[in-house]
Every structure is written in structure tokens, then in C-alpha cells.
Amino acid sequence: MVLSMARPFKHPKTGVYWFRKAVPKDLREALGKTEFIQSLRTKDVAEARKAHAELAAVIEARWGSLRGGTQRLTTEQIAALAGEVYQDAIAAYGADPGEPEGWEGSQDLLEDALDTVEVNAAQGLAKLEKAIGSDLDGRLGRRGLRVDADTRERVLLQVALALHRASGALRRRAQGDYSPDPGASRFPEWKATEAPKAVTPAGKTSLTGILADWWKEAQATGRKPSTHESYSNTVDGFVAFLGHDDATQVTPGRVVGFKDHRLASINPRTKKPISPKTVKDSDLSALKTLFGWGVSNHRLPSNPAAGITIKLGKRKVTRPKGFTDEEAEALLKAAEGHQQGNEQPKTFAAKRWVPWLCAYTGARVGEVAQLRKQDVRKVGGYWVIHITPDAGTVKTDQARDVVLHEHLVAQGFPEFCRRVKDGHLFLTPADGSDVLGPLQGLKNRLAETARDTVKDTRVQPNHGWRHGTV
Known part of the structure; x- marks a missing residue:
């Protein structure tokens, strides 16, 4: 396997571009990994190259900060x-x-x-x-x-x-x-001979170090991998904005600056400005949590993100959150008539069955998309699906059984499950256990397919089933 790449590489199955870089030997113990890999979340090569260059700068800044401290100028x-x-x-x-x-x-x-x-x-x-x-x-x-x-x-x-x-x-x-x-x-001339003295190295007070240690604790208490991924994205962006990785040198003014920077940024995937709700609920929430953890664990003297927020106005609601009857009918007809073409069998099966399962159960797309063969069974005279954290991620962390509608049985869903191999029905875990990455990729593909049928961007193509079932 090539561990260091100067340009994005394309996933052979999904077509999405990725960033991959070997972790320097002197930082592997601190970071706990030998390789850094992250999706660039685009299939467009030009966008991928730009995102790759930006992420490379972030990673180099992060690794450079881990090796040394910040400086105080005269x-x-x-x-x-x-x-x-x-x-x-x-x-x-x-x-x-x-x-x-x-x-x-x-x-x-x-x-x-x-x-x-x-x-x-x-x-x-x-x-x-x-x-x-x-x-x-x-x-x-x-x-x-x-x-x-x-x-x-x-x-x-x-x-x-x-x-x-x-x-x-x-x-x-x-x-x-x-x-x-x-x-x-x-104005005087710059005097390079008067080099500023380095202050205390970041060490355990680095933003990335605090994130890593917070996650060890949070993971043990049941926090979800998706939360870690979200916090990691925020820290990556914040480190790039700051130009360093030292949490002790972050001021409230820099947090406010980052907030304004994010509000002025464009989402490379949607081509739209980052929403105030995303900045408040994802970025500011992550920083408050991580800095707060640093204070509680005697890493930091204060929380520079405390009290910084965004007052959200009441959103205009111009249509229901769920699908209309016509939209739901069109989605289900498209799913029933979907042709496999060149896509993988599990992806084809997901596009065929997941919309129907969501429509009849009201379950979240992710909960359905991560179902395993052993999660579909007959209890008495009824077929049920077992939604459980053992299969992946469940928002409530509580397992539950949902009885399948007789129409799903008549369509042949239990028979489909009987024919397939053991394991996940619609995706293949990356390393045999972790489903987060493959699950997100599958959800993206399901959303793209649904958007081909339901063009109205005011309704979320995956989440629309949560607000009303057939």
C-alpha cells in the first residue's frame, strides 16, 4: 500500500477522492497511527485537488505544531x-x-x-x-x-x-x-538575528491532543464515532485558521474570528454558504466541549469558547418536512423498478429495499442501511427487524424490534435476506467491523438517487421518511 500521496486518489468503487499521507515516524506514538486518511467528499477532480492542497496545509500545520511551541515576538x-x-x-x-x-x-x-x-x-x-x-x-x-x-x-x-x-x-x-x-x-528593519524564544510546547495542551484524549474518555462512555468525526473536522479547520495547534494560546477573539470565517465559507459539496445552525451546533459546540474538557482536566486555565454563540432566527417553513403522498409514491416506485447496471450488488439491494423499509417502519436511513442478515428474523407469525447498536450506530443507543409490514413480506424482503451471505445486507465494513465510513458513503448514494426523483431541496431526501410513513 502506498502510504504517502502528493495528490488525491480515487476510490475504485465509489469514485470519491481521498487524501492519504504517512504519519512521520517521530509523531506516530503521539498520534497513535501510522497513516492519516480522510475522504475529500467529492468526485470532481478539480475540487479534489483544491481540497487536497488545503487539507495538506492543515495536516502539516498540525504536525508542525506538535513538534514545537509558539513564539512571542518583541x-x-x-x-x-x-x-x-x-x-x-x-x-x-x-x-x-x-x-x-x-x-x-x-x-x-x-x-x-x-x-x-x-x-x-x-x-x-x-x-x-x-x-x-x-x-x-x-x-x-x-x-x-x-x-x-x-x-x-x-x-x-x-x-x-x-x-x-x-x-x-x-x-x-x-x-x-x-x-x-x-x-x-x-518602522524598523526586521532583525532575524534576534530570534524570538519558543514558549512552552503544546504537548498535551494541543488542540489535537485534547481531541484525542477527550475521545478516549468519550468513547468509553458511549459517544458515537460520528461525533468524533464531526469534532475532528472542526479541529482541522480551526487549526488551519489559527496557523498553530496550541490550545493555551487561543483567545475568545480568535474563536469569534473562526465563527465569522465559517459563516463566510462555502460548503464545497453543496456550493452554498455554511449555515449558522451548522456553525453553532457543530463548530462552536465542539470547541466548547473540547475546551471545557481541557479545563476540567487541568489542561487549560479557561474556556475561550464559553459564551460565544449565534442567535438563530426562526426558519421559514414553506412545506412539511416529510414527503408528500405523491413524492413518497414516486420514490417507492423508483425503488421497486431500480435496475442494477454496473453498481455493486449491495448498493443495488440498498436502493431497492431501504426506501421501502424506511417508509413502512419510520426508522432512520442509517439504522436500516446497516442491517445485518441476523437482524431479520421471524418471531411467532411475524417477521421483524432488530435495530441494534451492535450493527453500527443507533441514535438512542437502545436496541428495538420493529414488525415488518405484510406488504414488505409479500414483496420478498425476507426471501432476499435468506439468499444473501451472513453479515451486513447493504454495505461492507472497511476493516471487518467499523461501518461508519461505508455507511456514510451509502447514505450519500441513497440521497443522490432520491434527489433524482424528488427535486424539491426543501425536503431532505433521506430524512423525509422520518416525518410520515405510508
């Missing part, structure tokens, strides 16, 4: 960085600055953020992060710097002031005034 070094920003702006736009109104607008934007810092530091710093954070990340990255939280805030403020001064100089040039800016000489 006041002189911070001023030198701000001076570079000033000089770069003048060099880029000084010869042809355009209209003065544009630079006045830039000054107003920066003034608003700086004024907000005086009243509400977290809110003001979040505004600065949104305006100049990405550029600052690139500038620090090119120098190989991972700065601590206090340094980050000081650099943000000084860079904002430098940009405000540069905008003023460019506004004057746009009006024909090219006289020297007397304040330009205030």
Missing part, C-alpha cells in the same frame, strides 16, 4: 512586520492609486475595527481578523513563525495601524500629493 519585531505591510501597500498601489474615495473607505473600515477594540476587544479583534487575518497568516507563514495569542493580537493592531497610515498616504497620492510620508521612517 515590540521591535512587531513594528518591523507592520512596516513591511506599509511598504508593500505603497509599492503595490503608489504609482497608480486610483480614486481617493477608495482609500477613504479603507481608512473608515480600519478605524471602525480599531474603535471597536477600545469598547469590546473580542469583537474588534474579530473584525480585524476578518479584514486582514488571512494576509497576516501568509506573512507569518513565510517567515516560519507560529506566534502566541498575545503576540497575534499585538501584531493585528499594529498591522491595522500601518494599513491605516498607508491608506492615508495613498489617498493623498490619489489627489496628486506625492510628498514623503514623515511617519514612514518610524
Whole structure:
């Protein structure tokens, strides 16, 4: 098996692209694995390449942070960085600055953020992060710097002031005034010989370390693998946003900045903005839980995500959550008439039977899609399906029996189960036991197939059965 790949690889069966990279030997003990592998969740090669590059940067930042700590810059070094920003702006736009109104607008934007810092530091710093954070990340990255939280805030403020001064100089040039800016000489040169001292390495206070140790405990108390996957995605994105992996250096302002960053992001799969509900219930919830666990276990002094939330407005409801009778009938007819073609037998069987099982039982798609042969049995004169956490993931963690409708029996579902091999009916676990990855892939394929029939995006193609059965 190839353990390190510089480009995405395509799954031979699903066509979905994946990221795979060998974990460096010096980090394998800390991470508990020899290989990092994650779905890129797209079949489009261009999207896969972009997602691969972004994820590679996240992973390298994470591994780099595990090897060392963050840095604290001197006041002189911070001023030198701000001076570079000033000089770069003048060099880029000084010869042809355009209209003065544009630079006045830039000054107003920066003034608003700086004024907000005086009243509400977290809110003001979040505004600065949104305006100049990405550029600052690139500038620090090119120098190989991972700065601590206090340094980050000081650099943000000084860079904002430098940009405000540069905008003023460019506004004057746009009006024909090219006289020297007397304040330009205030910036010192960067002194590489005065290397900043590294602070305490992240170690067990790294975001990834806290996630790993939290999961060991959470897994033992019954938390689901899907929760771990969701939290991992949040941590990956947060580490990439921060540019480091040190939880002790995270401030409330950076959490607010990440919240705003996520709200401005586009979901690569749906091509739509990330919803406020997703940011609140997934990202902020994960950070609050992990930082809270760190505080409770004496890893961190405080929870920087505490109290940060999003007030959600009441959603407009323009149709029922469940399928209409016409939609349900169309889905069931499509399932009954589905032709196998080139797809795998288990995928074909899922598209044939899962919609009917969901319609008649009201069970979740995942609960039905992970059924095993031994979960279908006859009790007395009735056929039943046994929905159990032993087969995969069940939201309530409680096993239950559901009697099959006589129409399912007449269609031949018990006979189908009798003919197939032991094990899962509709999917094949990746390593003989873990069904989470294959289950999610199957649910995605079922949703795509249902969407071919039910075009209305206001109803979820898999979850619609939960809000009414035939």
C-alpha cells in the first residue's frame, strides 16, 4: 500500500477522492497511527485537488505544531512586520492609486475595527481578523513563525495601524500629493538575528491532543464515532485558521474570528454558504466541549469558547418536512423498478429495499442501511427487524424490534435476506467491523438517487421518511 500521496486518489468503487499521507515516524506514538486518511467528499477532480492542497496545509500545520511551541515576538519585531505591510501597500498601489474615495473607505473600515477594540476587544479583534487575518497568516507563514495569542493580537493592531497610515498616504497620492510620508521612517528593519524564544510546547495542551484524549474518555462512555468525526473536522479547520495547534494560546477573539470565517465559507459539496445552525451546533459546540474538557482536566486555565454563540432566527417553513403522498409514491416506485447496471450488488439491494423499509417502519436511513442478515428474523407469525447498536450506530443507543409490514413480506424482503451471505445486507465494513465510513458513503448514494426523483431541496431526501410513513 502506498502510504504517502502528493495528490488525491480515487476510490475504485465509489469514485470519491481521498487524501492519504504517512504519519512521520517521530509523531506516530503521539498520534497513535501510522497513516492519516480522510475522504475529500467529492468526485470532481478539480475540487479534489483544491481540497487536497488545503487539507495538506492543515495536516502539516498540525504536525508542525506538535513538534514545537509558539513564539512571542518583541515590540521591535512587531513594528518591523507592520512596516513591511506599509511598504508593500505603497509599492503595490503608489504609482497608480486610483480614486481617493477608495482609500477613504479603507481608512473608515480600519478605524471602525480599531474603535471597536477600545469598547469590546473580542469583537474588534474579530473584525480585524476578518479584514486582514488571512494576509497576516501568509506573512507569518513565510517567515516560519507560529506566534502566541498575545503576540497575534499585538501584531493585528499594529498591522491595522500601518494599513491605516498607508491608506492615508495613498489617498493623498490619489489627489496628486506625492510628498514623503514623515511617519514612514518610524518602522524598523526586521532583525532575524534576534530570534524570538519558543514558549512552552503544546504537548498535551494541543488542540489535537485534547481531541484525542477527550475521545478516549468519550468513547468509553458511549459517544458515537460520528461525533468524533464531526469534532475532528472542526479541529482541522480551526487549526488551519489559527496557523498553530496550541490550545493555551487561543483567545475568545480568535474563536469569534473562526465563527465569522465559517459563516463566510462555502460548503464545497453543496456550493452554498455554511449555515449558522451548522456553525453553532457543530463548530462552536465542539470547541466548547473540547475546551471545557481541557479545563476540567487541568489542561487549560479557561474556556475561550464559553459564551460565544449565534442567535438563530426562526426558519421559514414553506412545506412539511416529510414527503408528500405523491413524492413518497414516486420514490417507492423508483425503488421497486431500480435496475442494477454496473453498481455493486449491495448498493443495488440498498436502493431497492431501504426506501421501502424506511417508509413502512419510520426508522432512520442509517439504522436500516446497516442491517445485518441476523437482524431479520421471524418471531411467532411475524417477521421483524432488530435495530441494534451492535450493527453500527443507533441514535438512542437502545436496541428495538420493529414488525415488518405484510406488504414488505409479500414483496420478498425476507426471501432476499435468506439468499444473501451472513453479515451486513447493504454495505461492507472497511476493516471487518467499523461501518461508519461505508455507511456514510451509502447514505450519500441513497440521497443522490432520491434527489433524482424528488427535486424539491426543501425536503431532505433521506430524512423525509422520518416525518410520515405510508
